[in-house]
Amino acid sequence: MILREEALKLLKQYLKDERMVKHCLAVEAIMRALAKRLDENVELWAVSVNKVG
Numbered sequence: 001m002i003l004r005e006e007a008l009k010l011l012k013q014y015l016k017d018e019r020m021v022k023h024c025l026a027v028e029a030i031m032r033a034l035a036k037r038l039d040e041n042v043e044l045w046a047v048s049v050n051k052v053g
Helices: 004-014 018-037 042-047
Strands: none
Touching (some): 004 042, 018 042
């Protein structure tokens, strides 16, 4: 599993718009809350992404 620090580094490497980084951090917070509510792995849900295509 990727660590949060690694994920944040990659995020900032590929997203140059600070608003998009803030959006991603907001989504992380939502995913953490949802995982906690569903009794799932909070750390995993915080950094997980869905691969499309």
